[in-house]
Amino acid sequence: MAHVTWTLRPRMLLVALCLLSAAPVSRAAGNLLLKEDDINEQAITNALVPHAGLPNEPAANEPADRTETLGIRYRDSPAMTDSSAAPSMAGSANLLITFTSNSAKLTHSARVALDKVARALKSNQLSPYRFRVEGHADPRGPAPANLKLSESRAEAVVAYLSEEGGVPASRLTPVGKGSAEPLNVQNPTAPENRRVTIVTVQP
Template sequence: MTSYTLGRWLCAAALAGTAALAGAQPAAGASAPEPMLRGGDVTESALVDALAIEPPEPPADAKTRGFRPAVRPPSNKPAAPGKASLLITFPTDSAELTAEARATLDTVAKALQSDKLAGFGFRVEGHADPRGQADRNMKLSQLRAQAVVDYLVNVRGVLPERLAPQGKGSTELVDPARPEAPENRRVTIVTNR
């Protein structure tokens, strides 16, 4: 196992442990909650590891002039997820960034501007808990995603064409057993493939 693979495995294990320690319990029959980066877990290296997508490796015997084999042999490298859920909180019924959220986004900006992520674009998904009307939650989640994009672009200098805000409303709860849980009011950054 390479040190890179071991590092990614350790990071994934640490993130899974963080979600477990946070008390997030899946609903009966639901899958385990996605790992959530929060507070001190939001580091440049953790974000780069979560968002980086490695190109698939061609088979050793593949020709390189336009030939693309239909089936690729399995790789011993784990697939990079290209997704990071961040616990970026907002005041109730607001899209205003808190001081803590801005500090987290400063770290996000450094990661997005790193050499390893420089060539990628990202979808910034805003999520809301199910309290309130569905159409209001959808609008609020869009405003929150836009607030994150605006901060990253206007304050931290990330190129605007690299970021696309998308409101998800309350359609993708991390913790459906506790609808009001802060994990359900989050921002997810997804790498465009």
């Protein structure tokens, strides 16, 4: 019997390692960042619907992409819980959507991704809610310029979602944050620090 236990143990360890490598990123590892090609209506809906549970820790991802980006903080959908046992948490998501360098002009791929975001915001699950669109910039450059750029990017996203995506402007509020709230503090110039965060506002 001892011999059987010894021979099975390496196999059990191998299976455990495979399961760990296939498992989704845990909350301790930080928020998931979705690139434009990974954005879809269901992911956005799951992220932005308010839910019961604890918020995730800030992400520390460092994508090797020099294109300027917009980030929408993404929160993994938690397991179903009794709403009376925990307060409802505002939904949010992190999407890496590109801007033209040092401007608020959305790239073609960004517009394609925001079309999907707009459809999600108009879905039955999200139509009761309003959303705060927070612009962010990395710390390079003067603080006033960073604040202005973050405001312009938030306004550009709101304008596109409203004018092209058909989301009522009354449901979207742009806010500039400048470089005061980096998502990646280990790498201040990381793409995710040049982002727009969309946060669900309770009706």
